[in-house]
Amino acid sequence: MSKKPLVSRVYKYKNKSSTFFCPLCSTERGITTSPRLTKKNMFQIFLTAIVLGSALFPFIGVKCFFVFFVVWGIFELAVRTDYKKQISCPHCGFDATWYKRDVKVARQLVKDFWVQKQGLVDQKSKL
Numbered sequence: 001m002s003k004k005p006l007v008s009r010v011y012k013y014k015n016k017s018s019t020f021f022c023p024l025c026s027t028e029r030g031i032t033t034s035p036r037l038t039k040k041n042m043f044q045i046f047l048t049a050i051v052l053g054s055a056l057f058p059f060i061g062v063k064c065f066f067v068f069f070v071v072w073g074i075f076e077l078a079v080r081t082d083y084k085k086q087i088s089c090p091h092c093g094f095d096a097t098w099y100k101r102d103v104k105v106a107r108q109l110v111k112d113f114w115v116q117k118q119g120l121v122d123q124k125s126k127l
């Protein structure tokens, strides 16, 4: 018996970098970002660092090159957060990043997701 996807008609992402099937509900998923910085991101980091660095140079001197690493760190964090947001399944709450790290946490996340979903349904039926 083949498992039927929970949602078979899904929103088709533009410029998606990869597609996969949710291991829990078999819905086709697409993600637009990768957890790594793109060349465009590196360019943005470089520009931001130059602008910030030259603005801070009169005050902190040569130390302003640290700004580059700070900006890099912020970008890296933003890209990863964005990726993480996309990786968790909007249909069943399955999070592959957590599943790799801690299966218990991943299970709890799915549970929470359904509790929340059920809560929303209950609220609607009350109205």
Ligand SMILES: [Zn+2]
Binding pocket: 022, 023, 024, 025, 026, 027, 089, 090, 091, 092, 093, 094
């Ligand atoms: Zn799913």
